[in-house]
Amino acid sequence: MSYAVKEMFLTLQGEGVHGGRRAVFLRFAGCNLWTGRERDRADAVCRFCDTDFVGTDGDGGGKFATAAALADAAQDFWGPNRELRYIVLTGGEPMLQIDDALVDALHDRGFTIAIESNGTLPVHPGIDWVCISPKAGSDVIQQSGNELKLVWPQPGAGHSAQEVDAMERWAFDHLLVQPLDDAAAAANVQAAIAFVMERPRWRLTLQSHKYLGLR
Numbered sequence: 001m002s003y004a005v006k007e008m009f010l011t012l013q014g015e016g017v018h019g020g021r022r023a024v025f026l027r028f029a030g031c032n033l034w035t036g037r038e039r040d041r042a043d044a045v046c047r048f049c050d051t052d053f054v055g056t057d058g059d060g061g062g063k064f065a066t067a068a069a070l071a072d073a074a075q076d077f078w079g080p081n082r083e084l085r086y087i088v089l090t091g092g093e094p095m096l097q098i099d100d101a102l103v104d105a106l107h108d109r110g111f112t113i114a115i116e117s118n119g120t121l122p123v124h125p126g127i128d129w130v131c132i133s134p135k136a137g138s139d140v141i142q143q144s145g146n147e148l149k150l151v152w153p154q155p156g157a158g159h160s161a162q163e164v165d166a167m168e169r170w171a172f173d174h175l176l177v178q179p180l181d182d183a184a185a186a187a188n189v190q191a192a193i194a195f196v197m198e199r200p201r202w203r204l205t206l207q208s209h210k211y212l213g214l215r
């Protein structure tokens with residue numbers, strides 16, 4: 001199968017438990033919860049997305065005919081040192097495109113593979129670090145992994161207290177709250193802090209790349 005990639009770049013993971021870690025980001029084109037077109041945003045399941053994932057025209061993006069070609073391109077972004085190679089597969093929704101061939105090709109090149117997924121599709125079992133970020137109104141079927149990263153608050157009704165209680169019974173090693181980045185970002189940070197104060201199992205995570213001027 002071929003792969004549609006919006007962009008690829010080397011940066012620091014800005015979010016979550018691996019925040020601050022050197023990482024290649026591979027951003028797939030396309031998502032199942034929003035078309036990516038502004039005119040569809042208000043009617044989408046996920047309405048707060050901060051990312052352009054439409055098309056294959058970004059830096060390092062393109063259509064890759066084989067898993068080997070895509071994994072070679074990722075390796076070029078990392079550089080020749082094999083030590084602690086780390087790649088984050090994101091999007092868009094990466095599970096629309098990840099397959100056995102890509103997981104194997106990245107592992108063959110020494111990468112530890114992380115994913116950022118909305119959890120509406122089963123995550124490939126070969127992935128080494130699973131981060132799921134649930135979206136209110138969607139059906140999260142991937143209820144296990146390494147970190148659950150809840151954007152808070154979400155527009156509209158958001159998640160109910162009962163839904164958050166249910167998330168606490170899912171099988172994740174780490175529970176994280178990430179403030180919604182929109183026009184009310186400062187108030188959202190306060191809401192996320194209040195959330196953690198009410199629910200001590202959760203920790204605050206910030207999108208540090210946005211403060212640091214990184215991609």
Ligand SMILES: C[S@@+](CC[C@H](N)C(=O)[O-])C[C@H]1O[C@@H](n2cnc3c(N)ncnc32)[C@H](O)[C@@H]1O
Nearest residue numbers: 048049050051091092093116117118133180181
């Ligand atoms: C762009 S998404 C791509 C991966 C996948 N589709 C998902 O939603 O998890 C990457 C991460 O950014 C988060 N995110 C998207 N828009 C955001 C915003 N406006 N504020 C805070 N986090 C946001 C998502 O919840 C997710 O954790």
Ligand SMILES: Nc1nc2[nH]cc(C(=O)O)c2c(=O)[nH]1
Nearest residue numbers: 012013014015090116209215
């Ligand atoms: N630096 C950096 N860290 C990130 N962590 C998750 C991101 C994403 O868009 O999936 C992201 C991103 O876009 N940039």
Ligand code: SF4
Nearest residue numbers: 031034046049092118
């Ligand atoms: S699910 Fe992820 S990529 Fe899709 S619209 Fe929402 S935040 Fe963006």
Ligand SMILES: [Mg+2]
Nearest residue numbers: 050051090215
């Ligand atoms: Mg991002």
